[in-house]
Amino acid sequence: MAYSDRELLARLIECEAGGEGETGMKAVAGVVMNRVHATGGEYARVGQGSIRKIIMQPGQFVCASETEGGAYNQQNIYNMRPEQIHYDIADWAIAGNRIPDVAESLWFYNPFGPRCRSRFPSDVGYWQTRIGDHCFYNPTNAYFST
Template sequence: MKKIKMAMLACVTSLSLFSFYPHAEASAAVHTVKAGDTLWKISAQYGVTTQKIKTANKQSSNMIYPGQKLYIPQAAISEADKDLMARLVSAEAKGEPYAGKVAVATVILNRLSSPDFPNSIREIIFQVEGGHYAFTPVQNGAIYNAADAASKKAVNEALGFWGQGNGSVYFYNPNTSTSKWIFSREVTVRIGNHVFAK
């Protein structure tokens, strides 16, 4: 009898979740808003855009309040892809300001959204261009080193704002770059030692 009651309770709980959050998936999360939370902080925590959170909760404004329950849609990027991105960011933007780390992660996401680049994070990071890997850390093996905490956070922040940047799909250090072609690209922003371009 006790097992039947437990099964019924689990069923009712699951039905309640789906009635409050109509787009809920079994692997998605429900976040209870705490004092000090913002949509941006929540999106960065889960690696989902603020717009997707608003859409999933049928919310048009950025206003949230403590105690509010927000359905968090499943992230489009797997944990393995996020780790790979963080390792690339860690190697490419070592010693760069935090904003530069976010910008490097954003370049990867912008490439994923572009028809001019491969269709997966892994293929983008390991892409070969002109007989060389597109990213130096892949060429020299630094991609296999663990990512630091700031790089992991930067990846989540980039995911939170995915699609809202200025379209950078390249970055380079003008002091060390030898490619004349890269200097011909339209500059979007300069952060630290990197120039970002499209």
């Protein structure tokens, strides 16, 4: 489907963080846009400043995948029906706004438990904060060699 960047981001926000409240959705949107504007490493090389390339990069967002583990993934961006809040947050993030706690985070994940790992993934990211069910990670110097 030929969604605009705004539409893709709104759908990803709803899918990845729709149950996390406004702060959680803004945090996830901030990570996507931090990747779009990365000055080095994998996201600068692969994304080349494109929201679409960042969201659709294989293996990055479960919600951007129609299948997971060989089975249909019902919770994907194509099945989302964004509401005005999702578009408002997408617009907010595209305009360059970020939640200070997310800082320059390039990753988030849900540990499905009370603790966030200190490093993620491997040693290219260090723990920054937890917002709702998601842990957020800033890049280490090692990231820029990816």
